[in-house]
Amino acid sequence: MPDPAAPAVDAYWQALHDAAGNATASGERHAVTIAGHQVALHSSVGVLAPVVLPALAHLAGASAAPVALTVHLVDGAAAQAAPQALPWPVIDGQAWTLQTDRFLALHLPVLDSVLWYDRRDRIGIYWLPDARHCPLVERGSPLLTLWAWWLADLGLQLTHAAAVAGRRGAALLVGQGGSGKSTTALLTVGSSLRYLADDYCITDPLAPAVHSLYCSGKVAADEADRFAAIARYRAGADHEKALFFFHPSDPGVMSIHAPLRAIFVPVISGRPDTTYAPVPAMAALRAAAPSTVLQLRVGTSPAAALTRLKQLTTRVPAYQVNLGTDRQRIPSVLAELLD
């Protein structure tokens, strides 16, 4: 479907922005600091606490830096407001995206949610018809698409990777689903290592560094009982996943950011012991890039994302980690490279 003309988009955005501003005017104000950048969250009553804040609680608080992004979060049911109808045609019941030089937008019909990002003025709007119906996964990783758009404008990369940290710095765990990266990250809770991410984190390719985005973690619902060390962080479950929220107020559990020291490519070995061996940078790039680039490609440049990941993988050593069946030993083996 062709994009509407720029004047129509500008006019629609202005009306949407005004409506979101009205809906959030009497709501809550919060600040989070993401990768060193301050984000102002203006919320209508209703949506913020149950959906967005828990996964960002570890980043709460303003920084000395000026506000880099303002996000209006509107719970339509609570605010008794709905976004105005689009002035251009869309197909009822189907998702749509819009990309112009200034704006990125995404509509998901299943949630009937709309997400807009004004790249020029660094303003986001997330409008949910009824936050009470927001699924568990959204609560674990809220606003993922908005962060991907905004971070790309900052030269940072929202990366599909788990991450853990030791005294010397952090390691990414990269690979496809089922490779053991989430399990490995969650096993660090209660070990000498610290948890940074289990699914998505922010990487700075030039520093290089890793920043936490969410304090959440997920495991398959029928596997959750195997993670006794994190049982007290459990926040809920659906038929697929159990959700956990960690918080840095518990000493030694989480890191917010750390210099990147290594990239781990985990492989489930089937043997008792966990071992590791250096691999070429290309092995890390091939493990990290496809899922990151393909999952987060809407509204971002796949080529730029791949270049950022190449920069990252050439700056630190990469290791294949052969994950052993003695799971409790895994963190101490990884600590050999990070402490």
Place this chain on the structure above:
Amino acid sequence: MSEVRYTINRDGVAHEVLEGDAILINFKTGSYYSLDGLGGAVWERLCAGPVTVASLTTALAAGLDVTADVLATDLQRFVDDLAKEDLIAPTDDALVAPAAAVPPALPYAAPVLGKYTDLEALLLLDPIHDVVVSGWPNARQTQA
């Protein structure tokens, strides 16, 4: 031997070369690819500008332990594979003479296109129109 000039598909393929090997991601189909050794060398030359199988053969044969005929046959097959996957396309742009080969560190091996399709579901189902309640980018696990 085909004299068709080929160039990389810049609209649908993200690609990088690292230490002579290449990774290619076709973000229209969701397939991704690895090109090692000679395959990476061919891709580097495609990135520099349009080439033909003949120009590649001329440039690379001198540095490889293989006859020109065998190399040309292998390169033709490899270029056909790249074209079949929409990673390259014919062009009318002027030929750019490929850089000559560097001395090989290993015995000759024909270039191979390594293809991976495990993430195609993310795109083939159309992530915009096929999302679960958890939302994009989580593609449906099953289809009705």
